[in-house]
Amino acid sequence: MAKRSRDDVLKIYDRLIAGTTGFERKGKTTPYTSINGNMCSFVDPDGQLCLRFSDTDLATFQERFAAPPVLQYGRVMKGYAAVPEALLNDEPALAGWFERMVANARALKPKPTKRKRVN
Incomplete structure (x- = not known):
């Protein structure tokens, strides 16, 4: 099977994010998610x-x-894994792994913001 286009992967990514409470996609050039x-x-x-x-x-x-x-x-990005094509083709299984990723992210120590406060 041919590799999916970036647009197809982004559609899957958006569906995964939409199914997760309190989670949103950020970034324009490189879409990402973050917690704390x-x-x-x-x-x-x-x-x-x-x-x-x-x-x-x-x-x-x-x-x-x-x-x-x-x-x-x-x-090498520590803690990250690339999702293989076979798993992209199985969204229910991918959703389970996405939930595990979210649970891990919520357990990480919060990082302080780098934004300057405007008084």
């Missing part, structure tokens, strides 16, 4: 959906799907 200042998923410019997992879930995901590490700007 921690980025937890994104779609890269090539249309690859990447999810951030706990160490345990990451190991399970990589073993089950032979998912490669996520490389951005020549560096």
